[in-house]
Amino acid sequence: MSQEDSISFSRVTIVGPGLLGGSIGMALREKGITGEIWAYLRDEKKRQTCTNLSWCDRAVLNLQEAVQESELVVLCTPVETILDHLPMLSGWVKTGCLITDIGSLKKEICECAHRWFKDRPSSFVGSHPMTGSEKNGIEFASSDILKDKNCIVTPMYETDTDSCQIISRMWQALGMKVTKINPELHDEIVAWVSHLPHIIASGLINAINNKNEKWIKFCGNGLKDTTRVASGNPEMWKQIIMGNKDNVTAGINHMVEELNLIKKALEFNDREQLMEILDSAKVVRDKLDDNG
Amino acid sequence: MSQEDSISFSRVTIVGPGLLGGSIGMALREKGITGEIWAYLRDEKKRQTCTNLSWCDRAVLNLQEAVQESELVVLCTPVETILDHLPMLSGWVKTGCLITDIGSLKKEICECAHRWFKDRPSSFVGSHPMTGSEKNGIEFASSDILKDKNCIVTPMYETDTDSCQIISRMWQALGMKVTKINPELHDEIVAWVSHLPHIIASGLINAINNKNEKWIKFCGNGLKDTTRVASGNPEMWKQIIMGNKDNVTAGINHMVEELNLIKKALEFNDREQLMEILDSAKVVRDKLDDNG
Incomplete structure (x- = not known):
């Protein structure tokens, strides 16, 4: 999944790519960090739009199908949907999979993830890339919006240290300034x-x-x-x-x-x-x- | 001073050109609205900087010399300095001179101007071009900052209607959207x-x-x-x-x-x-x- 000095994943899934998820997909492709990039979307129209984007290898409407063979899953939906998805994902992802998110609130998400992932052979590490725009939607996505912006990675006491390192290095590889802070702070x-x-x-x-x-x-x-x-x-x-x-x-x-x-x-x-x-x-x- | 459809002045004086006064000077020159443009500045270093600008024909340190032969005087200093200058200007400017300002407060300035100009053969009309930047100083001046921005012209009941029209048309000629509103409102x-x-x-x-x-x-x-x-x-x-x-x-x-x-x-x-x-x-x- 990762080598000494470089980060790479054979497949990454972006769950709910909008402005930020789309930008992450573009940046992952540009930096050559991943083999395939899959996307999960809720509706057929958005799925088709996403299929036509150069960074996206496959866009699907089935969440389980979207995540089950990935090495990294990035949850890019609104906070409440992230909370809804965590229990299902914890049962679906494969051994060694890393899961992170882009939610603006971390305490509730990280505590929920801890409950669902603690006995699983996969790891959740919370992230908050602090960028965006008042504009919404994948059509405004650009890998530039990540560059030189802050990203707070939020390990809990119980979070696997190696997983936290890989997620941090992934954001750094996309151009972000990473700081680790516990979810509550x-x-x-x-x-x-x-x-x-x-x-x-x-x-x-x-x-x-x-x-x-x-x-x-x-x-x-x-x-x-x-x-x-x-x-x-x-x-x-x-x-x-x-x-x-x-x-x-x-x-x-x-x-x-x-x-x-x-x-x-x-x-x-x-x-x-x-x-x-x-x-x-x-x-x-x-x-x-x-x-x- | 003005013809039926166009505005022109043989000489305009910008009192205290900074970001906004400098921009007005540039715009007046670009639009060909004035013959000469003079500037009044407080210190020698700023005077020299201003002398080297293409829109400025003459920059002087003496306020009376700067304004006494002008047809239009635009006061571009901070509000309290505008209030200090009004009494002197009312005695120095020539017959038919128009005086306006760019102060962000209009009630006090317009009332003060009314007291000093009411028996004079020159007219004051208050203006507030609503543009600018957090940057200060003539080095950031650009005629673009006036374009399509709001300018409130603030006649009092006693203000000469023709003078108010000329000042309004001057701001319009520089690209601004002009609205007339009394100083208090x-x-x-x-x-x-x-x-x-x-x-x-x-x-x-x-x-x-x-x-x-x-x-x-x-x-x-x-x-x-x-x-x-x-x-x-x-x-x-x-x-x-x-x-x-x-x-x-x-x-x-x-x-x-x-x-x-x-x-x-x-x-x-x-x-x-x-x-x-x-x-x-x-x-x-x-x-x-x-x-x-």
Whole structure:
């Protein structure tokens, strides 16, 4: 399955290729990491689209058929579907198969996978490639969206170390910056750096629109950028936010405190305090552009 | 100064050309709207930089010299400096001169201008070209940043109608979408569509950084976009936000209400309510991309 310095799989299956799964398929092909690439899709129309893509050797509608001879299975469906698939997969995949996923929440997925895979001759290692777009669908896929982006791999205490190494090296081979973090801490971090921005973007758009729906047309680039993520798939984000609600709630509370600090500076005409808030935000924000 | 269908000025002065003033100078030259273009700058180094730019015929350090023979003066300094310059300009400009500005706040500027220009043979009309970037400085100037962007022109009841028409046609000639709105309503609108996004971006960056300064490195494109405006010039934004504090405070209060709605949906596990919030935000946000 893997040699000393290179990663290769005789067959990889992408379960539910959309924007990200399609991009992973393309990147696996470009890097020559796999022999065949199969895809599992739910409906015939999507299956046919996928069959015509150059990275995809075979696209099937039967999940068992799609995964049973693969050495690597990458689960790319929404979080709740990943949870639904894990029990079946644990019974279907062959000895030595590695299973990973791209779900934005890791605690529930990794705990569920642990329950189903712990006595099996196959291994699950959770992954979260932190990339994407407000656009959805395989037609926007591109191996470029993985390049230089963060990927958090989330081993549990019980996760097989070798399997974790192979999955990490696979993401690195696709161009990603890999960090290993346990699933619980992962969920806390992404509540702040990913889920909170989404909530704030959605809240801001609704605040303006509820105030006066004619005003939104006066948006400039600032408002467009600040709210871009609010165009993401609501069903997917509902699952993510609901599945991480304690961490997200803590993030919202902290955000409200920050807004109240600014309100207080305005109320007391405290120009120095306002300057300090804006200045410290600028210093931190400027660093993000050097960050891939 | 202007003919039936075209706008032209024998000399235009840009006071304090930075990103936006430089872009206006370039656009005026490209569109052939003016004979000479002069610039006023505060320091010798910036003056020399400006002298070397193709759109600039003369750059001077003396404000009176810069404006006294011009037919159009465009004030491109921060808001507080615009307020400082208005009294002097009202005494220096020649008969028939038009003065406009690019300040992000209009009520205070237009009221101040009205006091100083009401008995003069020259006219002030406030403008707010809604474009720019988190980048500052004349080196990032480009006439493209004006194209298809909103420009709000803010006549008061007392503003000369012909002057307002000429200023509006000038912005249109530079490629902007012009809307006329009174200064008070302008300030309320921009509190929501421009100042509130800035505050939220700064607050979000600070919230994450205060929670754990190591987490910011896990940012993806979503966090980058949501907080891009927080890299703007803190001194400029301090003036803008402080100068519009009542409207901004109302915006913050409304934003906190929106965040509390989301918290409540999480607390009660109300998936339908969360979906409705995310979905309505998406519908509105999607429209912004069709909006220039």
